[in-house]
Amino acid sequence: MKKTISDINKIKEDLKLSMSIRKGARVVNETIGSEKFMRTVLICGSTGCASSHSVKIYEKFKQLVHDNKMDDQINIVKTGCFGRCASGPIVMVYPEGSFYSQIKPEYVEEIFNEHLVKGNRVDKYLHHEQRDNPEIKNLYDVSFYKKQKKIALRNCGVIDPENIDEYIALDGYQALIKCLTRLKPQEVIDIVKESGLRGRGGGGFPTGNKWQFAKNAEGKIKYVCCNADEGDPGAFMDRSILEGDPNSVIEAMTIAGYAVGSNQGYVYIRAEYPVAIERLQTAISQARDYGLLGSNILGSGFDFDIDLRYGAGAFVCGEETALMTSIEGNRGEPRPRPPFPAIKGLFGKPTLLNNVETYANIPEIINRGSEWFSKMGTEKSKGTKVFALCGKTNDTGLVEIPMGTTLREIVEEIGGGIPNGRKFKAAQTGGPSGGCIPAQLIDTPIDYDNLIQIGSMMGSGGLIVMDEDNCMVDIAKFFLEFTVEESCGKCTPCRVGTKRLLEMLTKITEGRGTLEDLDKMEELCYYIKNNSLCGLGQTAPNPVISTLRYFRSEYEAHVVDKKCPAGVCKKLVTYRITDRCIGCSLCSRNCPVNAITGKIKEKFTIDTSKCIKCGACMSACKFKAIVKE
Amino acid sequence: MGKIKLTSVDFAGTKEQEAELRKMLKELKGTEGALMPALQKAQGIYGYLPIEVQKIVSEELGVPLEKIFGVVTFYTQFLLNPNGKYDISVCLGTACYVKGAGDVIEKIQNRLDIAPGDCTSDLKFSLNATRCIGCCGLAPVMTINGEVFGKVKADEVDAILDKFKD
Secondary structure (H helix, E strand, C coil): CCCCHHHHHHHHHHHHHHHHHHHCCCCCHHHHHHCCCCEEEEEECCHHHHCCCHHHHHHHHHHHHHHCCCCCCEEEEEECCCCCHHHCCCEEEECCCEEECCCCHHHHHHHHHHHHHCCCCCHHHECHHHHHCCCCCCHHHCHHHHCCCCCCCCCCCCCCCCCHHHHHHCCCCHHHHHHHHHCCHHHHHHHHHHHCCECCCCCCCEHHHHHHHHHHCCCCCCEEEEEECCCCCCCCHHHHHHHHCHHHHHHHHHHHHHHHCCCEEEEEECCCCHHHHHHHHHHHHHHHHCCCCECCHHHCCCCEEEEEEECCCCHHHHCHHHHHHHHCCCCCCCCCCCCCCCCCCHHHCCEEEEEHHHHHHHHHHHHHCHHHHHCCECCCCECEEEEEEEECCCCCEEEEEECCCEHHHHHHHHCCCCHHHCCEEEEEECHHHCEEEEHHHCCCECCHHHHHHCCCCCCCCEEEEEECCCCHHHHHHHHHHHHHHHCCCCCHHHHHHHHHHHHHHHHHHCCCCCHHHHHHHHHHHHHHHHHCCCHHHHHCCHHHHHHHHHCHHHHHHHHHHCCCCCCCCHHHCCEEECCCCCCCCHHHHHCCCCCEECCCCCCCEECCCCCCCCCHHHHHCCCCCEEEC | CCCCCCCCCCCCCCHHHHHHHHHHHHHHCCCCCCHHHHHHHHHHHHCCCCHHHHHHHHHHHCCCHHHHHHHHHHCCCCCCCCCCCEEEEEECCHHHHHHHHHHHHHHHHHHHCCCCCCECCCCCEEEEEECCCCCHHHCCCEEECCEEECCCCHHHHHHHHHCCCC
16 A cells, blocks of 8 residues: 555654664663563574575464464564575574574574573574674674674575565665655755765776766756666676665665656566575565555655566676666667767666665665765775675675775685685786785785776776685686687677687696796787777686786796696696595595506506596595695 | 477477467567567477467567567577576586597487487487596596486486476
């Protein structure tokens, strides 16, 4: 049913107290007792935790609560991502703030009986940091969260994404109300401009300017688009926002529509994200039901609606012009700019296109003011950035940090350092479009301009940490394989250039490269970068350029010494059996090509001419007698 | 962008499927940018997009068939060939190959009378050759709907496939 502004405010007031508990507010128990729910259990239902049975855990809790007739005392909520995917599935119990990690469905009954019924925390299932340190009262006190500042992810892991009321309870749609009742479109744009927000999809273009261009463009029909075609390997910020807090994007797009003068929005989302699609659909229909989308929104006279369009598995469609070409029903090939989308975009009409994370910041900026936002961050990069931290750190997951945080803080403090006593070698940001940050630059404050200066880029937020066991030539080759596969083929520098680049890299990793190849590669990178039509081609050489810049000696080792120092490039490593061998013959029995021979109880040997370097012997050996060099 | 390959499976669409498709297309006609959602829904109905289905889409939406074919072949999620009920992958990585994966895949091809990348006409089996799947100790390796079969010999192929009769 359609709601008025006072209805919305009433929903907010009614749920305020029980929701504030989830943000870690210390409410005295008596107060909670008077509330509808004594206890709230939050269970992550996002893709990461769901793949390790969190939905089953949720259903089991629900069933137990129901069977014990405690529905009016315990509230079981399925939320979006908490960010700490390495500890999943995560179960949080409030008001205590107990952080249970890596929970299995079979633990549920014990937690229910002991904690929810009797009130005794079950320490053995708690996250180790909270178990070992009584000072840690809440999830947000553990080291992974301490340095984080959640703006775009403010509601992820806090609210039920399938219940619009919970979004409303935490100031949801207040920004839209403020815009429709108290701000002129130009005033909205001025706030966004003054905040200093820049595009979070990777480019870093000032968001307010983009809005201004779209507003200034002539035309009766304009479109507002959201880019949810998150395709970088290892990046899942946008998915988590859409799974955990879809209403924040809907509200922001509506505000954008009001500001630039558009009545129709499109979200282009990749079909590989079924959970995000489902939650977004639910949120859109709930918003329509409340009259927060559709005609005459909240009685303001302003009309705006949102439709979804699905990608079909083409990375290049994350590029803005390719995305619009795809929505129009064509092969998703980019088109030359100018004209820019703000002038001539979707269906030839002025179009505003922002990324999911950019939109998620908007309601908070409107609610709290541009000054609040621009106080965070560095001189030219304001606010926060979400990164998907993965690779060789002890903790992995989603982290949102103020701009200007150093890579060292992310890796060592938030990520808990490198496992197995290995050393940090480099971090890759920006995925296949970005570059690497070597150990000597680990103290660089992360912002748009610093990253560009050191030869990488912010990108959409993938952050892959590498240790000494990673070969940088191999990493560059991995990303090039990706861009070759995903190049749309429209322009020659990208289609042919990336392929030739990959051939040279393959030659080097197989020990057939020459020093001349390194110079040729650099020259080719330059041509691809400067002559490709769209962002995909223009940035495709970045992984090669930056690894050549910081790890040239590693390339030279492959070319001159025919060695892979990290022991990754198969053709360049040899396996050898050392004196630790006791002659058990296990390796020889596991060798798929019969390259290992020897007498029982004597040292075995590998015939390197037969060896295909599959490593089966090394993993079979119980005495660590086989080395790779 | 991979090589374009039309299906070897005879089209077996039903009247009901066609009626559903035409109805859906009539609803979509006139929507701006209808082609992508139309193809996604058509694939939902048939499981893949053979040329016969593309022709119906072309008729109903008034979009030239060559354009539709261009769009279908651009996106990796649009399939020109159906996936069989049982999807067989044979690893042709070095370890598997030297241990006789070539003989294994040849045996499967002969028995099912399809080439890698194809599907049998009864839609029961599809066959793919894959790169190393990382269990060289079990070479040669094949998987059927994710279930792993290790140290497969060519003369064991019949017995394995017989397990997937229904």
